[in-house]
Amino acid sequence: MVGWAIALHGGAGDIPIDLPDERRIPRETALRHCLDLGVSALKSGKPPLDVAELVVRELENHPDFNAGKGSVLTTQGTVEMEASIMEGNTKRCGAVSGLTTVVNPISLARLVMEKTPHIYLAFDAAEAFARAHGVETVDPSHFITPENIARLKQAKEFNRVQLDYTAPTPPKELENSGDSQIGTVGCVAVDSAGNLASATSTGGYVNKMVGRIGDTPVIGAGTYANHLCAVSATGKGEEIIRGTVARDVAALMEYKGLSLTEAAAYVVHQSVPRGSCGLVAVSAKGEVTMPFNTTGMFRACATEDGHSEIAIWPNN
Amino acid sequence: MGGWAIAVHGGAGVDPNLPAERQEDAKQLLTRCLNLGIVALRSNVSAIDVVELVIRELETDPLFNSGRGSALTEKGTVEMEASIMDGTKRRCGAVSGITTVKNPISLARLVMDKSPHSYLAFSGAEDFARKQGVEIVDNDYFVTDDNVGMLKLAKEANSILFDYRIPPMGCAGAAATDSPIQMNGLPISIYAPETVGCVVVDGEGRCAAGTSTGGLMNKMMGRIGDSPLIGAGTYASELCGVSCTGEGEAIIRATLARDVSAVMEYKGLNLQEAVDYVIKHRLDEGFAGLIAVSNKGEVVCGFNSNGMFRGCATEDGFMEVAIWE
Numbered sequence: 001m002v003g004w005a006i007a008l009h010g011g012a013g014d015i016p017i018d019l020p021d022e023r024r025i026p027r028e029t030a031l032r033h034c035l036d037l038g039v040s041a042l043k044s045g046k047p048p049l050d051v052a053e054l055v056v057r058e059l060e061n062h063p064d065f066n067a068g069k070g071s072v073l074t075t076q077g078t079v080e081m082e083a084s085i086m087e088g089n090t091k092r093c094g095a096v097s098g099l100t101t102v103v104n105p106i107s108l109a110r111l112v113m114e115k116t117p118h119i120y121l122a123f124d125a126a127e128a129f130a131r132a133h134g135v136e137t138v139d140p141s142h143f144i145t146p147e148n149i150a151r152l153k154q155a156k157e158f159n160r161v162q163l164d165y166t167a168p169t170p171p172k173e174l175e176n177s178g179d180s181q182i183g184t185v186g187c188v189a190v191d192s193a194g195n196l197a198s199a200t201s202t203g204g205y206v207n208k209m210v211g212r213i214g215d216t217p218v219i220g221a222g223t224y225a226n227h228l229c230a231v232s233a234t235g236k237g238e239e240i241i242r243g244t245v246a247r248d249v250a251a252l253m254e255y256k257g258l259s260l261t262e263a264a265a266y267v268v269h270q271s272v273p274r275g276s277c278g279l280v281a282v283s284a285k286g287e288v289t290m291p292f293n294t295t296g297m298f299r300a301c302a303t304e305d306g307h308s309e310i311a312i313w314p315n316n
Numbered sequence: 317m318g319g320w321a322i323a324v325h326g327g328a329g330v331d332p333n334l335p336a337e338r339q340e341d342a343k344q345l346l347t348r349c350l351n352l353g354i355v356a357l358r359s360n361v362s363a364i365d366v367v368e369l370v371i372r373e374l375e376t377d378p379l380f381n382s383g384r385g386s387a388l389t390e391k392g393t394v395e396m397e398a399s400i401m402d403g404t405k406r407r408c409g410a411v412s413g414i415t416t417v418k419n420p421i422s423l424a425r426l427v428m429d430k431s432p433h434s435y436l437a438f439s440g441a442e443d444f445a446r447k448q449g450v451e452i453v454d455n456d457y458f459v460t461d462d463n464v465g466m467l468k469l470a471k472e473a474n475s476i477l478f479d480y481r482i483p484p485m486g487c488a489g490a491a492a493t494d495s496p497i498q499m500n501g502l503p504i505s506i507y508a509p510e511t512v513g514c515v516v517v518d519g520e521g522r523c524a525a526g527t528s529t530g531g532l533m534n535k536m537m538g539r540i541g542d543s544p545l546i547g548a549g550t551y552a553s554e555l556c557g558v559s560c561t562g563e564g565e566a567i568i569r570a571t572l573a574r575d576v577s578a579v580m581e582y583k584g585l586n587l588q589e590a591v592d593y594v595i596k597h598r599l600d601e602g603f604a605g606l607i608a609v610s611n612k613g614e615v616v617c618g619f620n621s622n623g624m625f626r627g628c629a630t631e632d633g634f635m636e637v638a639i640w641e
Binding site: 205218224 | 406407408410412413431432433434435436437438439440441443444500501535536537538539540541545546547548551564565568569570571574575578579582583600
């Protein structure tokens, strides 16, 4: 008899070990809050698809993560959000990109999955679809936070220096502050019947080109779920796309017979470059794994047998 | 074994009532494209360059659903997407929502080679195109009379259906078709995908793949299908290059292109076995086809749809262009 399990992340990246309390504590608190929400929902019998969506909505609403409110900015100082969701047993999925006014991109992704014959809608048309379905929209300024304005400024300065500078490393004071590399939020869940779901949402890459799409809305890259497992990835989008990260975890289980933990570890530590990726995954058997090859990953998980964890850096 | 190999496709799922003349035109185009690729391969052009030049030819010709001759959106405009992948180092580039770039596959290549990203779309992609100086045309350039007619039929077919997913019980007002065959839940005479693609392995054993399309006839604006999604419509690794076509949603859910390589990598299957496996086991109720090459110079086509426009050739002189089983 297997139990439910849930895992969520708030981004993997070069999170400095000396992250100041005022940046660390709100995020840890948010992770705990979201974990509790997800656990209650699972305990009350909500389907994993609903659980994954509601947890990601909560993370999108929180301004300290790179999704929804608090999304990083494009090179033009705007916000372009994307998300995807997938249900394991049916492999139904939905994805959206280029959102600028939709308060909860993950819910729009779910609507695309449930209310259209398509999987993926983007930009103006996705926004129009949102309005046609009465989805909550706000002025784009709602999503922009002072921290992200500062991150964008810093990223532009860093790029300028990177272009000019000839020595191997740029001056320390202009190094990325570390958490400007944070990407993405996500949640995976499984119930005791083995129903699986995965949801991922992001503002993308700081200083990204307008119109740049990352791994998050690409099924098989940032999000994947089938009858064996559910996976949500975070990190450098371009590497996650090349590495078809989320699909590969499931493929290794399916084709090579690896366990969830082995498959996830293989993908994160062997298939993608160091410093590029982290993921959370659950299996139909109620197992959980949260590997990453970056300095840290904001993460939390819980299983029915009482295990629970909230962490940022490696455990050892 | 070994040596170069190339395959091209013009879509999986063919109207069984397709006029003979059109079948002939299709075969001629596929032959011409194969020959273009063969000449290049014999002059040691690399796999990725061959993929691009062959797809450019397919995009430029109005016959199939890519570039000029693309299917029309519900508003009667054209919105194209494409992706390309270089097996060596698995570099990739993709574009969606392209409306004025003459050759979307070349823009996808530029995204791969000249931008820090893998995938650009809509106005951002168009801006990038202008900065790169690629050839720009009006959206009208891509619209053909054939497709204007098809869109009309598609809208008539749709107006009879209340639920897109329910198969029509003898679609009365639709195109004069006696065929019950459907793609994406609608008559194949209107909805044949005709996405194009090319896969190549060159003399050095390097694999590459590319796919380009106008997407689904009468599609919602902003709808993205499988063609620009790495792992779904296109994939290439050290072992193989794959391009898929058919029901986009089925291909995405199956991560079809990636899975060909994955079963080779993780189950040790050879190319033929891998293609057979994914077509048989990964499509569930969906219809699709694919072309694939391996680093050993093999080429395979597989499909569970009603026909697939395809052609392939290998260095040892084998060449075949076909539509049906």
